[in-house]
Amino acid sequence: MRAAVLTQFGAPLTVREVPDPEAGGGEVVVEVLAAGVAPYAAEVFSGERNYPLVPPVVPGIGGVGRIVHVGPDATRLRVGDLVWCDSTVRSRDDALTPDITLQGWSSRGEGGARLARYLHDGSFAELMRVPTENVFPLPAAAGDDPARWAALTVHVIPYGGLLAGGLAAGETLLVSGATGNLGSSAVAVALAMGAGRVVAPGRNKAALDLLADRFGPRLRPVPLTGDEATDRTAMSTAADGPIDMVIDLLPPSAPSSAARTAAMTVREYGRVVLMGGVGMLGGHDLALPYPWIMRNSITVRGQWMYPRSANVGIIRLLASGTLDLAPEKVRSFGLNAVNDAVTYAASHGGPFDRTALIPSAR
Template sequence: MRAAVLTRFGAPLTVREVPDPQAGGGEVVVEVLAACVPPYADEVFGGARRYPLEPPVIPGPGGVGRIVRVGPDATGLKACDLVWCDPTVRARDDALTPDIALQGWASRGEGGARLARHLHDGSFAELMRVPTENVHPLPASAGQDPARWSALGVYVIAYGGLLAGDLRAGETLLVSGATGNLGSSAVALALAMGAGRVVAPGRDRTVLDLLADRFGARVRPVPLTGDEAADQEAMRAAAEGQVDMVIDLLPPAAPASVTRTAAMTVREYGRVILMGGVGMLGGADLAFPYPWLMRNSVTVRGQWMYPRTANPGIVRLIGSGALDLAGERVRAFGLDQVNEAVAHAAADTGPFRRTVLVPRQG
C-alpha cells in the first residue's frame, strides 16, 4: 500500500510504498476513505509540540473507512462495513486506569508509549490496522460523503467533554475558546444536545458573528476585551441567568487568566470541564481561588479525549440530523498532496473548516 511517512521531525512527509498491515486477534484492517488533518499538524510534524511520536511513523488520528479484513474474534463487524476508526486506544489489561495512546498521533506515559509502538501507524495511508473495539459502524449515508463525515473526529472530542460535565437539555453552557476549531464545534454540538443557551466568548468578532448568524438567538456571543472583571461581567450578562457549566477548549498559547475568567462565571454547584491546552507551553498557573471552589461547591474536572461509548453517541447525533454537517467547509487532498494538506490545515483554521486527506483520491 501507499502511505505518508514522517521520517523525522522537521522533514516533509514522504509518500511511499510500505507493507500492507495484517490483522491479528482483536484487530481489523480498514481501507481509509477520509482522515481529517488537524490544524496544528504542522506543529506536530515540525517538532514544535514535542509529541511523543517515534519516526519513522505513518501519522494520522483516526478516520472513516471500509473494513477489508477482521480478526477471528470479531462477531459483528464484517468486510465491506463502513466504519469510523477511533484513534483513542486503551490498554486491555487495566479496566480502572488504562494506559492510553492516540494511534498515529500521541501517547501518555510509558504504558501509552508501549501501546503506540504496537499500533504504530495511523490513518494517512491507504490501509490501517485498528483494534476491534475502536471500529464503529456508520450509517450507509456516510458513504456518500466520507470526507464530511470525517469531521466526526473533531466533534467527538467536544462531545466527550460535554458528557463529562453531564450537560442537560435547557442548561446554559459557556464555551471558553468558542471561536476556535474545537470550541466552535462544541457550540454546535451543545445546541444539538439541547442546551438552552450557549455563551460564546472570543476575540474574533467575525467568528462570533458567524456563530450568531448560523445558530440564532440561543448563541450569545461575547467579544473579549482582556479586562478580566469586565469580561466576566459581560459573560454573566450574556447568560441572562446562571451559567450551569463551562467547558474550556482554549489552545496552548492562551493565557491561564482567560480560562480562569470564564470558569468563574459558573453558578454555585456548577461544573467546569478542562479540555484545552492551557499551560502546555508554560506560563502562569490556573490558580482557582480555594474559597471560591469550596464555598460554591464547584466541580472542576479534567477530561482528555472521551470514553469509548461517545463514539456511537456522536454517530447517532450526526446520523439523525440533530448535528448537521451540511455547513462544514471541506477541502479534500489526495495522498500525494499530503504536505499541501498539512499547510492548508494550518492556514485555514476557522470554524467548521476541515482539511481532509482522501488516500485513494487521484
C-alpha cells in the same frame, strides 16, 4: 500500500510504498476513505508540540473507512462495512486506569508509549490496522461524503467533555475558546444535545458573527477585551441567567487568565470541564481560588479525549441530522498532496473549516 510517512521532525511528509498492515487477534484492517487533518498538524510534525511520536511513523488521527479484514473475535463487523475508526486506544489489561495512546498521534506515559510502539501507524495511508473495539459502524449516507464525516475526529472530543460535565437539556453552557476549531464544535454539539443557550466568548469578531448567524438566539456571542473583570461581567450578562457549566477548549497559546475568567462565571454548584491546552507550552498555572471552589461547591474536572461510548452517541447525533454537517466547509486533498493539506489546515482552523485527506486519490 501507499502512505504518508513522517521520517523526522521538521521534514515534510514523504509518500511512499510501505508493507500492508496485518491484523492480529482483536484487530481489523480498514481501507481508509478519509482522514481529518488537524489545524495544528504542522506544529506536531515540526516538533514544536513535542508529541511523543517516534519516526518513521504514518501519522493521522482516526478516519472513515471500509473493513477489508476482520479478526476472529468480531461478532458483528463484516468485510465491506463502512466504519469510523477511533484513534483513542486503551490498554486491555487495566479496566480502572487503562493506558492510552492516540494511534498515529500521541500517547500518555510509558504504558501509552508501549501501546504506540505496537499500534504505531495512523490513518494517512491507504490501509490501517485498528483494534476491533475502536471500530464503529456508520450509516450508508457517510459513504457518499466520507471527507465530511471525517469531522467526527473533531466533534467527538467536545462531545466527550460535555458528557463528562453532565450537560443536560435546557442548561446554559459557556464555551471557553468558542471561536476555534474544537470550541466551535462544542457550540454545535451542545446545541444538538439540547442546551438552552450557549455563551461564546472570543476575540475574533468574524468567527463570533458566523456562530451567531448559524445558531440564532440560543447563541450568545461575547467580544473579549482581555480584562478579567470586564470580560467576566460581559459573559455573565450575556447568559441572561445562571451559567450551569463551562467547558474550556482554549489552545496552548492562550493565557491561563482567559481560562480562569471563563471558569469563574459558573454558578454555585456548577461544573467546569478542562479539555484545552492551556499551560502545555509553559506559562502561569490556572490558579482557581480555593475559597471560591469550596464555598460555591464547584466541580472542576479534567477530561482527556472521551469514553468509547461517546463514539456511538456522536454518530447517532450526526445520523439523525440533529448535528448537521452540511454547513461545514470541507477541502479534500489526495495522498500525494499531503503536505499541501497540512499547510492548508494550518491556515483554516476556524469554525467549521475542515481539511480532509483522501488516501485513494492520486
